[in-house]
Amino acid sequence: MIGRLRGIILEKQPPLVLLEANGVGYEVAMPMTCFYELPELGQEVILFTQFIVREDAQLLYGFNDKQERALFRELIKVNGIGPKLALAILSGMSAQQFVTAVEQQQIAALVKLPGVGKKTAERLVVEMKDRFKGLNGDLFNSSREPVLANSVAVSSAADIEAEAAAALVALGYKPQEASRMVSKVAKAGADCETLIRDALRAAL
Known part of the structure; x- marks a missing residue:
């Protein structure tokens, strides 16, 4: 199993990052909260x-620390939650926000995440609450604020908005919904990652 990678970032196309390690390029999918x-x-x-190995694909998911990975691993153990949905959940909420939503049974906040209906939200609250008991109590307490990278390439506002919308579609939102979310938060000078972050925040 590939559990840790150390390498150089070659490409960033949310939610994917291409990482070169020892001459090999690894395509890694990351939650947007980590991507930032x-x-x-x-x-x-x-x-x-x-x-994660499936019949039709071999997928690699990446996280900035072991705590975020631990939460992802617990999420995909929940009935009906696959890696793609787990990625979308952790893109819409930070690990700490998700833990808080589960512990406080905030069903309304959870159903705003793509692919999470009321039944799934209720299942998350019940099953994840039990799983948290087996984890270190302060595992997800983090005071770090997301650090946004400055984009070096100059792209038109339309290109940036299209890229942000494409990233939201990859996270499980429908194309029309993704475009609407991006348009709602679009502002002059904003880079792709900022648009994605603001769109996800506005959706909650």
């Missing part, structure tokens, strides 16, 4: 990973 903290292209980064 990545350094610039050409910089070195360490990711904690979860390798």
Whole structure:
């Protein structure tokens, strides 16, 4: 199993990052809450990973720390929650926000996440609350604020909005909904990651 990667960032296309490690390029899917903290292209980064093998694909998911990966691993154990939905959940909420939503039984907040209906939200509250008991109590307490990387490439506002919408679609939102979410928060000078972050925040 691939559990950790240390390499150079070659490409960033939310929610995917292409990481070169020892001459091999690894395509890693990351929750947007983790993606925001990545350094610039050409910089070195360490990711904690979860390798998932399916009949039709081999997928690699990456996280900035072991706590986020631990939460992802617990999420995909819940009945009806696959890796893609777990990725969407952790993109819409930080690990700490999700823990709080579960512990306080905030069903209304959970159903705003893509792919999460009322029954799924209720199942998350019941099953994850039990799973948290087996984890370190302060596992997800983090005072870190997301660090947004400055985009070096100059793109038109339309291109940036299209890229942000595409990232939201990859996270499970429908195309029309993704476009509407991006348009709602679009502002002059905003980069792709900022638009995605603001759109996800506005959806909650």
